[in-house]
Amino acid sequence: MRTASDASWGEVDELLTTGEVARLLGASRQHVVNLTERGDLPYEMSGAHRRVRRSDVDRLRYSTQRLSADQRRSLYLAFATAGKLVLHPELVELARENLAHMRTRHTRGRPAQWLAQWQQLLDGPFDDLLLALTSPSQRSRELRQNSPFAGVLTEDERLAALDAAR
Incomplete structure (x- = not known):
């Protein structure tokens, strides 16, 4: 049986297309591809297509990490x-x-x-x-x-x- 916390983790860690990521970031799909190629945004391949974890997108969007x-x-x-x-x-x-x-x-x-x-x-x-x-x-x-x-x-x-x- 799934709990509420399981559901929210699934949503946070779901795999998104580059188009979906572009909409979340307010950017072009090409910009998302560039982010993945530079290593700024981790991705996985699904066939010939890139998939990005929502948690990685959120980390990029909301990162306020200070320098050590x-x-x-x-x-x-x-x-x-x-x-x-x-x-x-x-x-x-x-x-x-x-x-x-x-x-x-x-x-x-x-x-x-x-x-x-x-x-x-x-x-x-x-x-x-x-x-x-x-x-x-x-x-x-x-x-x-x-x-x-x-x-x-x-x-x-x-x-x-x-x-x-x-």
């Missing part, structure tokens, strides 16, 4: 890195080299997916790279956990960014 101390430090390091890249765009080449090395070690799973996204960002418009690097979004938080920018900042710059995050 580690995430704040990571974000401040990203701010410093972005600033240095703006002044010295040639340092993107160092990130490409780091990424190539990282991709040989992480060929499968979620880390490989994040590294593939970094590859797209490094190969794409510079402004998109800076935006992804410095955004407080969940996607950018995950990307920063797999950052190819080691060595861009000097030790003094790194310590100054960490000090500013306090």
